[in-house]
Amino acid sequence: MRTRLSSLALTVLLGILGLGTVFPFVWMIISAFKSNSEINAADQTFLPKTWTFENFLSIESKFDFLRLFGNSVFLAVTITAIVLYTSALAGFVIAKYQFRGRGMLMGFTVGTMMIPWAVTIIPRYTMFADAGLQDNYLSIIIPAAISGFGIFMMRQNMHAVPDEVLEAARIDGASEVRIFHRIVLPMSTNSIAALAIFQFLWVWDDYLWPYLMISDNANQVLAVGLTTFAGQYGTDYGGLFAASTISVLPVIIVYIIFQRRFVAGVASAAVK
Amino acid sequence: MTLSLRRSAPPAPAPTGSKRRAQEKRRVRTYPGERALRNVVIIIVAGSLLGLTAYPIGLAFVGSFHYWNPLVGAFDFVGLENYTTILSSADFWGAMLRTGGFSAIVIFFRVALGLAIAAAIFSKVTRGKTFFRTIFYMPTVTPLVAVAYVWQMMYNPQTGAINTFFGLDLNWLYDPQLALPSIMAMTIWKDFGYAVILFLAGLHAVPEDALEAASVDGAGAWQRFWRITFPLLAPMTVFVVITSIISYLQAFVQVLVLTKGGPGTSTQLISYLIYDKAFLKYDFGYASAAAFILLIVTALLTLISFRFATGRKSSLEG
Secondary structure, eight states: OHHHHHHHHHHHHHHHHHHHHHHHHHHHHHHHTSOHHHHTOSSOOSSOSSOOOHHHHHHHHHHOHHHHHHHHHHHHHHHHHHHHHHHHHHHHHHHHOOOTTHHHHHHHHHHHTTSOHHHHHHHHHHHHHHTTOTTOTHHHHHHHSSOHHHHHHHHHHGGGSOHHHHHHHHHTTOOHHHHIIIIIHHHTHHHHHHHHHHHHHHHHHOOHHHHHHOOOGGGOOHHHHHHHHHHHSTTOHHHHHHHHHHHHHHHHHHHHHHHHHHHHHHHHHHHO | OOHHHHOOSOOOOOOOHHHHHHHHHHTOSOOTTHHHHHHHHHHHHHHHHIIIIIHHHHHHHHHTTEEEETTTTEEEEOTTHHHHHHHTOHHHHHHHHHHHHHHHHHHHHHHHHHHHHHHHHHSTTOSOHHHHHHHHHGGGGSOHHHHHHHHHHHTOTTTOHHHHHHTOOOOGGGSTTTHHHHHHHHHHHHHHHHHHHHHHHHHHTSOHHHHHHHHHTTOOHHHHIIIIIHHHTHHHHHHHHHHHHHHHTTOOHHHHHHTTTOSTTTTOOHHHHHHIIIIISOOHHHHHHHHHHHHHHHHHHHHHHHHHHHHHHHHHHO
């Protein structure tokens, strides 16, 4: 009886907190289907009185959000793929080979995670502007291609790949390149999934750097487009709800699909 | 980062000269292809460290001693002037204090909520563990720019969900007293799920027989948590605190979206101040000097947290 009661109490408590946690998302999605007059009305209802797609259609005609969405997807997928590969490779080499300077390489790589963006963004801005890379996606891709966090996380993960497995493959005559691609990568899927979501989200969310580097509106990313839209149409709350929904929903869907793998990967990065 | 934290025994002493040589002798042969992989990694990682981190830091350091304004093409040596201006500026100290308060409060709630919710989900009597875990982690994986706009609309005094729902009439983001706490609340909501996941992982690693033994000895649930579970979670707590310190000293996007530092300077955090100086006023020299001070503060706080963690650990063991 007592455990039943405490079970109920805990579940109710978690339920209330959970509702509070998802409320902003629910409210955002529902409000995106309200007309602006309803959003601004004095008496607020939770559900729209009349459901409308008007917000989604109007932001598209005003701002070409699909295009920005496509730009963000392209950059996020490209950078994530590069980071996953470079991080897994560097993590493998640093974890499994003995060589001079290994500790230093790892130390400095981890150290980069501590450096505030404010320190490097000004010189990087002048460097990339001087190199004529403004309005070029290379300026977004190059600084993100090697990730200190990614290397750190993948190196932690390499404890999950026992040396005996590698030795066995070596005895069978597999080259190191083959071992990395055929054994190490498939054994690292949890960490790769976790890093993939993190990295995807960072690119998706990056605001200041694309804002500084890309001036052509058609090539801009979604996060910057959102702030520009809010600046120009600040009173179009319906549009802002719709634009936020477009930006948030894909990430939530990907997360829910991969959440089990993802949670395992995130946890393993910190535990070992 | 956590490598040494989780280890309970002190790190093994470094191999002495002769031992090391013996180790190397045992493996004179490198594996086929190893050298190539190693060189590729060394070149790309060291290249990126030098070109995209070390060189920019050097440039920022040199620039911090200059009047540096790209709009007028100025790069004139001014010595320590930027630093003396900053250190005697009320705006800078205000932003630093605000950032300190912001970080301390957000980190406290992030750890407290994360620990409490993780313990609740971990409890044997809780149903729907995966469901709750998925829900609580959701804000962490959503893009900050977009959710910051959603919160801005939730804080809207006329039409926002918060005033409507609680029947309040508060001007959250335009009241100098409430604006910073409002940003804190949004940040806590966004980030506590990360702590939940990490503490859950930590709880799974707590040995069950220790808890059972304590239970047999008559320790209550509360005592078991504070005497056994919590000390074992200390390394995880330190990890959460250190990563939080690093990220909150850089908090910027939520300020940009919600208040742009206002009203007045009541929500101007240090990273927003640097952004404002660098990319709205184009005073690169001043901004670089401020960024360097931020770097030093970050490094010191991280170091102190590590020291605190290792000191604590040895006192527990000793």
